[in-house]
Amino acid sequence: GAAGEHRAAHVGGGVELSSDLVDLQDKRTIFLDFNLLPKGRYLLNARGIDWEFYFAVPLGFSFGFYPVTSDREYASGFNTGFLGGLQILFEKAGLFVDLGLRFRKARYPIDEVILGAIRVRETIGIKTRQFNLNVGAVIYF
Numbered sequence: 846g847a848a849g850e851h852r853a854a855h856v857g858g859g860v861e862l863s864s865d866l867v868d869l870q871d872k873r874t875i876f877l878d879f880n881l882l883p884k885g886r887y888l889l890n891a892r893g894i895d896w897e898f899y900f901a902v903p904l905g906f907s908f909g910f911y912p913v914t915s916d917r918e919y920a921s922g923f924n925t926g927f928l929g930g931l932q933i934l935f936e937k938a939g940l941f942v943d944l945g946l947r948f949r950k951a952r953y954p955i956d957e958v959i960l961g962a963i964r965v966r967e968t969i970g971i972k973t974r975q976f977n978l979n980v981g982a983v984i985y986f
Contacts, residue, residue, distance in 0.1 A: 851888040858882055859903060861924075863949070865973050872911070874971050876949050878924045880905030895934035901943070902927055909951030911971055920971075922951030928979070937984065944978045 861878040884901035930943025
């Protein structure tokens with residue numbers, strides 16, 4: 846490419862926190878995601894600032910917190926998606942904006958005691974499929 850241009854693949858990581866409204870019960874579920882973030886990127890240097898255009902596929906573990914009973918229940922699950930974005934890189938940090946499709950899923954084991962004697966165990970699955978717009982910052986080494 847021309848001077849100041851660079852194409853590359855990159856694998857990074859990320860942590861996300863999201864809150865979603867579950868329509869059927871009008872309650873909010875919270876997901877904490879830990880992801881690998883492989884991405885293909887095109888890097889352009891203009892006036893001493895690196896501009897990165899990228900496509901990324903986040904893939905990782907999710908921990909869900911959902912108010913199924915009077916207490917907030919927790920569960921584990923997974924997440925993935927497909928994002929396209931722009932990142933502006935300075936000397937030790939950067940800012941980014943990306944958008945795309947995201948999918949998260951978690952299963953909540955619930956124990957209930959009915960009339961003090963009958964114990965019922967069931968599992969509730971929560972899935973989200975969303976179009977996300979993310980804005981944030983990065984620190985790199």
